[in-house]
Amino acid sequence: MGVMMRENRSGTTRPPDCLGVGGPRSEGTRRTILDAARGLFAARGYEQTTIRAVAAEADIDASLVMRYFGSKADLFAAAATIDLNAPDLASVPPRRRGEALVRHFMASWDRDPSEDMLVFLLRTAVTNDAVAEQMQATFNRMIVGPLTQLGYTDPERRAALIGSQLMGVALCRHILRLEPLAALSNDEVVAGVAPTIQRYLTAPTPALAQPA
């Protein structure tokens, strides 16, 4: 989210270095620090990762990491901030929205940085409540929000079921790399999964809530 937009609101074309709180900063340095932090948090977990180690990995001074992020907790929060656009379902015919949701998330995961982000999030979320909360917030913004705006009944339960299927695909395909799922084309995954998502969108709520 806001990460990319927090500097240079004047609209002028400044050089990448500009004044932030506490001294000059650059978006490039910020990203270098965040990349290093994600790698270390994912490999070692939150507790075992130090500002000093992140600075060494990013090849900069530890005081600079502090100037950019203030604390290890804030650095972690920034590293765990997910920069994905919510899907635009309003412009999609209702009967195609299941497919649109699957395609939106698969396209997001296909980009390399997002795959790293998925690994980072799942590695850390398992033991870190802050990351789990961050994922809940992202999930609410990406799925519950759009369904609520479009007037779906019981959007939380529909979104939870949709999220379980999409996260399962991400986990099995990109992280565990289970076959044959990892080898399928995106179109094949969409063909298999889109009707599931469509049903979670459209089935009457009682059918999603009561034992068969």
Next chain:
Amino acid sequence: MGVMMRENRSGTTRPPDCLGVGGPRSEGTRRTILDAARGLFAARGYEQTTIRAVAAEADIDASLVMRYFGSKADLFAAAATIDLNAPDLASVPPRRRGEALVRHFMASWDRDPSEDMLVFLLRTAVTNDAVAEQMQATFNRMIVGPLTQLGYTDPERRAALIGSQLMGVALCRHILRLEPLAALSNDEVVAGVAPTIQRYLTAPTPALAQPA
């Protein structure tokens, strides 16, 4: 799997201590070591976990850990061995098999040790190929095998889609604890998810493979 059955094949009712390779062993000690190992592997990852640390956590001597398991790699393999029964689908009417699969896995995860096991597996599988391979083998045994025996067409693809939905439920409900999924009753989850699994079992293969 074999874990529980590797000793005392004579069928006699021996006391828990019995002779294995390299000296006396007990199932209780073995389990204590495995529990300690899962906790440490999950918290620190494979590389950062030592036999010495596992022994300290289990409150026994490191040489005893070596006598039971031989090496860190073998200890890890034993810790990652999943002790679940494959679902018995042959005795279930075909139209109820989706529901039976969901109930089988949900019941397995509900037991406390299995929840710890899930956390351990997902924490370590993300960075450890041996665990990912173990999960692939388990997945083949638990889902692909039964579908193949029952004569389903393209059992690998059906199983992959089924696995993605079931693993997604496990991840969101037991590990990330995303709401509202974590708060739903088992029956509510079954009501929502069983028709998905049923469709992955019964939809004609072209409908699972070709873009809509």
